[in-house]
Amino acid sequence: MNKEPIIVTEGVTVSFGDFQALKGIDVKIKQGEIMIILGPSGSGKSTFIRTLNRLQPHDGGRVIVDGIELNEDTTVADLKHVRSEIGFVFQQFNLFPHLTVLENVALGPQKVKGMTKGEAEEIANKLLERVGIPEQKNKYASALSGGQQQRVAIARALAMDPKIMLFDEPTSALDPEMIKEVLDVMIDLARRDITMIVVTHEMGFAKEVGDRVMFFDEGHLVEESTPDVFFDNPKAKRSKLFLEQIL
8 A cells, every 4th residue: 555645743742731632643644544543541542633633733743634734824725625525423423413314414515515405415315325224314313323323423424525534432432232333334434445543442343444553642652553463462561551451
């Protein structure tokens, strides 16, 4: 996979008052790569992926996404362009409760991409097929199970035809029996040519689909390797300790 990096961070730091959440993160992620981010709670994983679309401004270093540097000087047009290329799926589904499933998915393409309702709904219908819930399209989001809502949230992000998908612990708010249905959708997505960055506690998923694993601890990127190496032969003490606790 000799592709140009689509995401580059150099020495990225983020502080909240006296607390330094990120302490100099250097990362290059290639187009089409599936990057898994692991680490204990409070290690900076979520903060890091939020810097990639400037939901969380960084206070030191550089963040460059698809050739555009994100900082306080980034133009509104450039920031809008970067954000239109990034789909973001959060722990909480953040669906609009007063809209149907179909309307939730079709909203973005109409508002941001200027599509007609008909064009947007055609895309939305295809994506609801793809995430396995076409029969739910006329229901309101609140009537769906957590797993179904998260699949709608993934379809909604995909409706913008993003180059990059960010997932921030997408299964952590779900009951155990619903986790698999969401991971299956993500596994299917990983087989297509889309760049995915996934913060997760699902180790089976990390092993199965990850091209690389990044392990964060206390705001540092401690270790970065392939899943095989990370899970079977981690280099750092902190990585070993983390794996002993969860595996």
